[in-house]
Amino acid sequence: MRVILRWLKRAVLAVIALVLGYQLWLFGWVLWWSWANPDMTRFMEIRLAELRLKDPKAQLKKQWVDYARISPNLKRAIIAAEDAKFVDHEGFDWEGIQKAIEKNQRRGKVVAGGSTISQQLAKNLFLSPAKTPWRKAEEAVITLMIEATWDKRRIFEVYLNVIEWGNGVFGAEAAARHYYGISAAQLGSDQAARLAGMVPNPRFYDRNRGAPGLGRKAAIIQVRMPAAEIP
Numbered sequence: 001m002r003v004i005l006r007w008l009k010r011a012v013l014a015v016i017a018l019v020l021g022y023q024l025w026l027f028g029w030v031l032w033w034s035w036a037n038p039d040m041t042r043f044m045e046i047r048l049a050e051l052r053l054k055d056p057k058a059q060l061k062k063q064w065v066d067y068a069r070i071s072p073n074l075k076r077a078i079i080a081a082e083d084a085k086f087v088d089h090e091g092f093d094w095e096g097i098q099k100a101i102e103k104n105q106r107r108g109k110v111v112a113g114g115s116t117i118s119q120q121l122a123k124n125l126f127l128s129p130a131k132t133p134w135r136k137a138e139e140a141v142i143t144l145m146i147e148a149t150w151d152k153r154r155i156f157e158v159y160l161n162v163i164e165w166g167n168g169v170f171g172a173e174a175a176a177r178h179y180y181g182i183s184a185a186q187l188g189s190d191q192a193a194r195l196a197g198m199v200p201n202p203r204f205y206d207r208n209r210g211a212p213g214l215g216r217k218a219a220i221i222q223v224r225m226p227a228a229e230i231p
Helices: 002-032 042-054 072-082 094-107 117-126 133-149 152-162 172-180 189-198 202-207 212-227
Strands: 164-166
Touching (some): 002 133, 164 172
């Protein structure tokens, strides 16, 4: 019995060491990306693998641009659509999470997430789209790491450059060129509002650009944009 307990203790300690080691590995990347620009994210790797199942030569559309070269219209549209309290919270919008839970309970299914920009970035950089308790817990830990070591401007800059905006399309510059044939710096308020409306379901809207729902969302976002506070 003592032998079993000893080995059980060793196994538990080994698991704890692995978990802590993984967190330190993640934190190392968070520190590195606080000033170095990510070239590939976990989310990009997953999407690229999916595309290459159909076309082995498939490539992602992405092009990094500095924060100053992204239209203020797009910045305001994203804040208005995704995270109105972004500049004020420390990674989590507890009121928004509570509202999302209540909405999901009323609908009887998950229709709202309540994730902040910081949480979405944590997921895109390191995790998969799977909606599991483990992924949500890891997302929370990474969000705390990012919020503790990056300023809001850096968080928003990386977010705008790595989020998915269509089938194989990532980042503001690639999205602006993919949908409008212009740079991210040239986006007008109506174009920015439509791009912001695509964020929750970008591949669907890439295939259905004239969807009535997108037009309604864009109109609401455009009304909210002047009040959006950007870093």
